[in-house]
Amino acid sequence: MSEQQQDTKPRLSFWQIWNMSFGFLGIQFGFALQGGFMSRIFQTLGAAKDDIPLLWIAAPLTGLLVQPIIGYLSDRTWSVKFGRRRPYFLIGAVLSSITLLFVPHSPILWVAAGCLWILDASINISMEPFRALVADKLPESQRSYGFVVQTLIIGIGTWIASNLPWMVSQLGVANDAAPGVVPMSVKVAFGIGAFVFISSILWTIFTTEEYPPEDMEAFEKEKKENSGFFTGVKEIFSNIGNMPVVMRKLGVVQFFSWFAFFTMWSFAVPALTEHAFLAPVPMPDAVDFDTANVAYNNAANLVGSYMGTYGLSSMFFALLLTFVTSKIRINRKLVHFGSLLIGGAGFISMYFVSPENTGMLNLSFICVGIAWGSILSMPYAMLSSSIDPKKMGLYMGLFNMFIVIPQIIAALGGINFLYKTIFGEATIGTMLLAGVCLAIAAFSNFLITEEEAIK
Numbered sequence: 001m002s003e004q005q006q007d008t009k010p011r012l013s014f015w016q017i018w019n020m021s022f023g024f025l026g027i028q029f030g031f032a033l034q035g036g037f038m039s040r041i042f043q044t045l046g047a048a049k050d051d052i053p054l055l056w057i058a059a060p061l062t063g064l065l066v067q068p069i070i071g072y073l074s075d076r077t078w079s080v081k082f083g084r085r086r087p088y089f090l091i092g093a094v095l096s097s098i099t100l101l102f103v104p105h106s107p108i109l110w111v112a113a114g115c116l117w118i119l120d121a122s123i124n125i126s127m128e129p130f131r132a133l134v135a136d137k138l139p140e141s142q143r144s145y146g147f148v149v150q151t152l153i154i155g156i157g158t159w160i161a162s163n164l165p166w167m168v169s170q171l172g173v174a175n176d177a178a179p180g181v182v183p184m185s186v187k188v189a190f191g192i193g194a195f196v197f198i199s200s201i202l203w204t205i206f207t208t209e210e211y212p213p214e215d216m217e218a219f220e221k222e223k224k225e226n227s228g229f230f231t232g233v234k235e236i237f238s239n240i241g242n243m244p245v246v247m248r249k250l251g252v253v254q255f256f257s258w259f260a261f262f263t264m265w266s267f268a269v270p271a272l273t274e275h276a277f278l279a280p281v282p283m284p285d286a287v288d289f290d291t292a293n294v295a296y297n298n299a300a301n302l303v304g305s306y307m308g309t310y311g312l313s314s315m316f317f318a319l320l321l322t323f324v325t326s327k328i329r330i331n332r333k334l335v336h337f338g339s340l341l342i343g344g345a346g347f348i349s350m351y352f353v354s355p356e357n358t359g360m361l362n363l364s365f366i367c368v369g370i371a372w373g374s375i376l377s378m379p380y381a382m383l384s385s386s387i388d389p390k391k392m393g394l395y396m397g398l399f400n401m402f403i404v405i406p407q408i409i410a411a412l413g414g415i416n417f418l419y420k421t422i423f424g425e426a427t428i429g430t431m432l433l434a435g436v437c438l439a440i441a442a443f444s445n446f447l448i449t450e451e452e453a454i455k
């Protein structure tokens with residue numbers, strides 16, 4: 001539909017928006033298992049903690065390449081039977097589910113790193129079109145509401161998936177294993193994640209219809225005139241150079257936000273198992289390896305469970321925003337500013353957790369979850385109101401640059417250099433670094449002055 005006709009789209013009910021976003025449950029299962037337990041898998045297979053960010057570099061690199069391409073292709077796709085975005089949901093879901101099954105069975109470190117590359121690429125194939133689908137289906141007046149419902153589902157997925165290894169270990173599944181072997185509790189959790197991923201994506205595919213291009217003849221003509229690999233590459237780079245001003249400003253906010261969260265995903269397990277639980281990963285030749293290994297795996301499960309709290313917190317925050325945005329329009333900039341500031345305080349508070357008060361991590365991750373809930377909704381709502389709807393998929397994909405570039409910088413040594421330079425050698429300094437980055441992201445919101453983005 002044309003830009004002038006955005007608000008002529010019919011308003012959708014909560015359950016219609018829920019169905020079209022439900023596939024994000026599976027996507028978030030994949031991301032939460034990846035974010036919460038890949039560092040644990042790497043350490044189990046022999047990775048040194050300072051090498052973990054570099055092993056993670058596959059994830060942002062694949063996002064940098066995949067999302068703009070998938071966005072560009074989905075903008076130019078239309079099938080009467082399968083629609084525009086849904087074919088990409090399905091392809092990504094099949095590949096992600098297969099990889100989730102295999103990841104925890106990796107026999108050696110380089111295989112696990114390769115699996116992470118494939119997994120992140122596959123998840124990105126499914127995820128990018130979901131952002132564009134909200135803008136495709138909803139009128140401007142429901143945009144914030146739609147992205148917040150997505151965030152609600154993401155919060156549910158994050159909490160459940162982050163707790164899966166702990167849950168299955170409580171049912172009697174082994175939580176320790178021989179040196180260099182990933183515990184069965186993690187393997188079972190990833191298997192459950194694979195099933196949920198494909199099932200939730202299929203739910204969205206079968207319950208959601210897409211709007212066809214308003215002018216099919218013009219759509220086909222434009223697609224034909226702009227077909228070809230080099231034409232696509234040229235258009236992608238052209239739009240990078242001509243991206244809207246709001247998108248550039250949001251890019252600053254996103255840069256520091258995602259640097260912070262990549263730091264958490266890479267270092268929360270080694271930092272908190274050492275600092276809060278006094279149970280670092282043992283060396284394979286340690287005299288008391290068995291005892292130390294049990295302590296580390298139990299601590300890693302607890303850290304994963306505490307991390308799940310940020311998913312639960314983001315879910316309740318999204319519920320609150322869902323209620324508010326269904327009634328009134330909010331000031332997106334101020335909501336995002338306050339949320340990121342609270343999240344930064346949550347990261348910094350982890351420094352003050354000790355073995356005697358590990359329960360404080362619940363409060364820390366509740367604060368982090370408020371930031372996470374806002375990160376997954378407010379920037380996309382602000383962006384979708386400021387770009388050409390005909391290029392929604394492409395711009396949503398290009399917006400991913402501001403997510404993956406900070407992660408690449410972090411993986412190539414940015415985290416290690418900054419936290420050691422500023423906070424010293426203790427690994428818990430990574431969480432202090434994450435907190436400072438979120439605070440910078442919060443104040444960067446004041447760069448945004450465009451009215452159409454703010455409200």
